[in-house]
Amino acid sequence: MELEAARRAVLAAVRGTCAADLPRLLHWMRNTNDFDELVVSNNDVVLKNIAEDLRNRLPIEAMFNSEHQAVQKIHQHPLPMIHVDAFLYDDDFVDSLCEEGKMSRSYCTECGSYKTASLAPENGSNIILRGADKESVPKYPTIIPGYLYSSASQLYGVEMNADFCQLQEMMVTKYQFIDRIKVVHADICTEASLLQKADVVVMNNVFEYFLDRQEQARYETLADKLLLIQQYQFKTAWEFIAFNVRKRGSLLVTVPSLKESLSKLQTNIQLNQWVEEMQLNYDVYMEKDVDREALEQIHLYRIL
Numbered sequence: 001m002e003l004e005a006a007r008r009a010v011l012a013a014v015r016g017t018c019a020a021d022l023p024r025l026l027h028w029m030r031n032t033n034d035f036d037e038l039v040v041s042n043n044d045v046v047l048k049n050i051a052e053d054l055r056n057r058l059p060i061e062a063m064f065n066s067e068h069q070a071v072q073k074i075h076q077h078p079l080p081m082i083h084v085d086a087f088l089y090d091d092d093f094v095d096s097l098c099e100e101g102k103m104s105r106s107y108c109t110e111c112g113s114y115k116t117a118s119l120a121p122e123n124g125s126n127i128i129l130r131g132a133d134k135e136s137v138p139k140y141p142t143i144i145p146g147y148l149y150s151s152a153s154q155l156y157g158v159e160m161n162a163d164f165c166q167l168q169e170m171m172v173t174k175y176q177f178i179d180r181i182k183v184v185h186a187d188i189c190t191e192a193s194l195l196q197k198a199d200v201v202v203m204n205n206v207f208e209y210f211l212d213r214q215e216q217a218r219y220e221t222l223a224d225k226l227l228l229i230q231q232y233q234f235k236t237a238w239e240f241i242a243f244n245v246r247k248r249g250s251l252l253v254t255v256p257s258l259k260e261s262l263s264k265l266q267t268n269i270q271l272n273q274w275v276e277e278m279q280l281n282y283d284v285y286m287e288k289d290v291d292r293e294a295l296e297q298i299h300l301y302r303i304l
Contacts (some may be wrong), residue, residue: 006167021184046148047144047148048172051088053171054167055088060097061082061084062085064163066162067160067161067164083102143156144175144181146202147177148178149285152199154182155181156184156194157183158184158186158187158188159184159186160185165185169183177301188237188240189236189240195245196244196246196247200250201250201251202253202254203241203252203255205255205256231277238262238267239267239269242269242274251300252301252303256297256299257277257297258271258299259271275302275303275304276304277301
């Protein structure tokens with residue numbers, strides 16, 4: 001059935017509904033998930049299968065013990081925190097884990113235990129950190145959709161952690177993505193050639209996760225000296241990116257914005273001489289459960 005014929009058929013069905021049931025029918029049409037399976041593509045199914053494979057190979061927090069800096073950052077947080085990867089666990093999945101007692105949105109304010117009754121959201125019970133990338137540029141949430149939903153001839157994922165490299169290579173081989181995806185085990189700051197040649201560079205929280213920007217570098221203690229070193233590394237990494245991502249007309253996608261990422265750092269980066277921000281239409285993403293605030297953290301730039 002063609003679109004116009006289908007539209008007429010739907011309208012005829014609605015007009016044929018008795019007046020008493022019409023409000024309930026319209027409410028159902030506006031809010032139901034029953035149509036979702038009609039618009040799911042094969043690529044969507046592949047992504048769900050990959051997410052299931054990864055969940056079976058990772059602990060719930062989706063972190064390896066070898067991710068020393070990321071694990072340390074979680075432990076240093078002043079409040080109890082659970083890392084949840086948004087690619088692997090959507091809100092419905094998190095809810096089911098909470099119901100099974102495998103995860104909690106609540107914690108005891110006396111001892112930090114997660115074995116508590118559920119608290120209301122206004123009491124600050126939701127302490128789950130979602131979607132924070134760890135030590136990679138980029139991880140599976142970026143590179144595999146890039147294979148499925150773009151025509152890019154080659155995609156490179158630069159990953160510092162050997163365990164995640166092995167895991168990604170398993171997925172790339174299993175799902176036969178090896179013709180266009182290559183996983184590089186390296187620090188991005190050693191991959192100048194890749195950055196210089198890239199048409200599109202995607203950076204999703206690649207450095208922010210390691211540095212609490214509210215902290216000020218001091219010299220009184222060893223920990224403060226280490227923090228100063230970290231700030232220097234953070235600054236140096238951004239300057240490396242800005243120096244090498246210079247291909248005119250190429251695109252840079254960041255989460256969060258470059259302005260936010262660089263706001264607490266003293267660098268020599270002149271954004272207006274390096275990039276031009278391109279306005280995005282955030283309303284084009286029509287899923288009703290989309291996190292608008294998270295979506296607006298995505299920024300697109302053209303290299304000048």
